[in-house]
Amino acid sequence: MDNKVAIITGAGSGIGRTTALRYCEAGGKAALFGRTKSKLETLAAELGEEHCLVVSGHHETPGDAEKVVEAVKERWGRLDLLFNNAGTYQPAAIADTSIESWNEALASNLTGPFMMTRAALPLLRDNGGGVIVNNSSTLGLRPVPGSGAYCAAKAGLVMLSKSCAIEEAGNGVRVIAICPGVVDTPIHLGREGGAGASHSEFLESAGGMHPLGRVGTTDEIASLVLFLASDDSSWTTGSVITVDGGISLS
Numbered sequence: 001m002d003n004k005v006a007i008i009t010g011a012g013s014g015i016g017r018t019t020a021l022r023y024c025e026a027g028g029k030a031a032l033f034g035r036t037k038s039k040l041e042t043l044a045a046e047l048g049e050e051h052c053l054v055v056s057g058h059h060e061t062p063g064d065a066e067k068v069v070e071a072v073k074e075r076w077g078r079l080d081l082l083f084n085n086a087g088t089y090q091p092a093a094i095a096d097t098s099i100e101s102w103n104e105a106l107a108s109n110l111t112g113p114f115m116m117t118r119a120a121l122p123l124l125r126d127n128g129g130g131v132i133v134n135n136s137s138t139l140g141l142r143p144v145p146g147s148g149a150y151c152a153a154k155a156g157l158v159m160l161s162k163s164c165a166i167e168e169a170g171n172g173v174r175v176i177a178i179c180p181g182v183v184d185t186p187i188h189l190g191r192e193g194g195a196g197a198s199h200s201e202f203l204e205s206a207g208g209m210h211p212l213g214r215v216g217t218t219d220e221i222a223s224l225v226l227f228l229a230s231d232d233s234s235w236t237t238g239s240v241i242t243v244d245g246g247i248s249l250s
């Protein structure tokens with residue numbers, strides 16, 4: 001990643017945090033974006049201020065995406081990777097989904113990545129190209145009961161990725177959707193209690209549903225993102241890549 005510059009959304013936690021660490025360890029610079037400034041600042045202190053900058057905000061809020069792109073332009077004058085990773089999970093059947101929860105699913109998982117993409121494209125194009133990786137989910141490819149709004153939003157993100165890939169290929173911008181299975185991150189903490197299971201019990205039972213017999217780690221997702229951000233994947237665009245311990249097979 002030598003001298004490459006990334007914007008990583010949702011960098012304060014889980015997959016985004018690990019990817020930011022790995023990207024900077026590999027020689028890149030990263031703009032850390034997310035809702036909670038204190039989490040981003042803790043990570044920035046770990047990475048060293050010379051490798052990163054912090055911008056807090058909500059990616060779906062008009063102006064916030066532009067704010068982080070402007071900060072990157074001013075500091076490094078280029079952009080190589082937009083990792084649209086931020087998102088939230090809404091556990092509810094469609095019949096029980098409030099309009100607020102539906103709107104939140106779309107805002108955090110689909111509108112946000114759209115706003116970030118639109119804001120980042122001019123700088124990526126100025127560079128002669130770059131990469132956008134959108135963090136969808138296996139639930140964007142096939143439904144499970146009790147996640148309707150999230151599934152719909154993540155499926156939308158897959159099509160946003162393909163549409164952008166075909167529109168931007170001529171500008172050298174590659175766009176890829178990744179679809180993780182269950183990964184051990186704080187996103188699942190909210191599931192405690194609901195089904196009467198602890199976080200670790202949830203992860204153990206979810207792991208059993210994956211043919212490889214366990215849930216994934218944030219490092220396993222970060223490894224794929226770094227490959228897609230590198231020139232080793234230079235002929236890959238418009239792809240939808242599962243990284244899921246084989247759960248899509250069942």
Ligand SMILES: NC(=O)c1ccc[n+]([C@@H]2O[C@H](COP(=O)([O-])OP(=O)(O)OC[C@H]3O[C@@H](n4cnc5c(N)ncnc54)[C@H](OP(=O)(O)O)[C@@H]3O)[C@@H](O)[C@H]2O)c1
Binds near residue numbers: 107138181183184
């Ligand atoms: N973990 C899994 O099993 C799994 C599986 C498939 C796909 N995914 C996807 O992977 C992505 C990362 O999730 P994770 O598992 O790493 O969860 P996480 O630890 O909860 O991290 C999500 C991050 O997104 C940020 N965020 C949420 N809504 C935002 C918004 N509107 N604007 C800006 N930032 C926002 C959060 O900010 P705060 O730090 O302020 O909370 C947090 O840093 C999500 O898109 C998720 O849907 C996860």
